[in-house]
Amino acid sequence: VVLNIIKLNATDSTNTYLKLLVNKTNVVDQTVVLAEDQQRGRGQMGNGWLSRKGQSLTFSVFKSFKGVMAEDQFMISMAVSLAIINAFKTFGLPKVSIKWPNDILSGNKKVAGILIENVLEGATVKYSVIGIGINVNEMEFPSLPQASSLKLEIGKSLELEEVLHAVLKNMFDKFELMTTQNFSDLRNVYEQNLFRKDIVSVFENKEGQHFNAIIKGISGIGELLIETENKAIEPFQIKELKLIY
Numbered sequence: 001v002v003l004n005i006i007k008l009n010a011t012d013s014t015n016t017y018l019k020l021l022v023n024k025t026n027v028v029d030q031t032v033v034l035a036e037d038q039q040r041g042r043g044q045m046g047n048g049w050l051s052r053k054g055q056s057l058t059f060s061v062f063k064s065f066k067g068v069m070a071e072d073q074f075m076i077s078m079a080v081s082l083a084i085i086n087a088f089k090t091f092g093l094p095k096v097s098i099k100w101p102n103d104i105l106s107g108n109k110k111v112a113g114i115l116i117e118n119v120l121e122g123a124t125v126k127y128s129v130i131g132i133g134i135n136v137n138e139m140e141f142p143s144l145p146q147a148s149s150l151k152l153e154i155g156k157s158l159e160l161e162e163v164l165h166a167v168l169k170n171m172f173d174k175f176e177l178m179t180t181q182n183f184s185d186l187r188n189v190y191e192q193n194l195f196r197k198d199i200v201s202v203f204e205n206k207e208g209q210h211f212n213a214i215i216k217g218i219s220g221i222g223e224l225l226i227e228t229e230n231k232a233i234e235p236f237q238i239k240e241l242k243l244i245y
């Protein structure tokens with residue numbers, strides 16, 4: 001693959017930078033924006049994303065699509081998550097899983113996060129700005145007890161470049177495959193890699209109440225399917241519940 005990488009010394013957010021660029025000019029498909037120092041990283045649900053210069057990877061990818069229906073847009077997230085865990089497995093990261101919908105874990109610690117911003121045109125996805133933050137060589141996360149890095153989990157440092165290239169290669173391969181795969185092909189593999197699948201977990205609902213339920217899989221539009229105590233399997237959206245443990 002020909003790589004088109006824009007390297008920035010510093011920026012507020014690579015997703016924001018890339019979105020503005022796409023609005024201003026013609027951006028080649030699969031263009032990557034990489035920031036050495038991302039100063040105001042954005043996460044899911046309006047959260048921030050912290051990174052450290054020289055130790056973390058923060059980048060965004062522009063991907064245009066033809067024929068991905070808007071209702072199938074979770075396919076993009078599944079392809080990206082699976083690409084990241086494949087790359088991490090090649091580095092020997094132990095107990096890799098996907099915490100639905102966008103966290104990549106080793107054991108029960110988060111090592112990477114994904115922020116996908118899709119632009120729709122009618123009933124299809126026109127393009128996505130896919131932002132990925134990976135903790136590579138950090139040795140401590142003072143105020144984030146649930147965070148870890150590849151180095152902490154594998155036991156050795158990695159070059160930021162080699163991690164970047166492994167993730168990009170896996171991701172571009174997955175996008176290639178996506179032209180022939182459908183939602184359920186991807187979903188099967190995705191479900192096999194879900195964090196806490198088939199075991200009783202504690203969730204919190206919108207009202208702040210805790211309840212026990214079992215993660216069973218993903219619905220046809222990317223919702224989380226959980227089995228509640230009365231044995232009913234119900235779909236939930238990201239804003240509707242939080243996995244506590």
Ligand code: BTN
Pocket residue numbers: 012013014015016038040041042043044045047049057058059060102103112113114115130131132133134
């Ligand atoms: C999350 O876990 O909530 C998602 C975190 C996504 C962070 C990445 S870092 C590169 C890209 N630019 C951003 O501002 N956010 C994403």
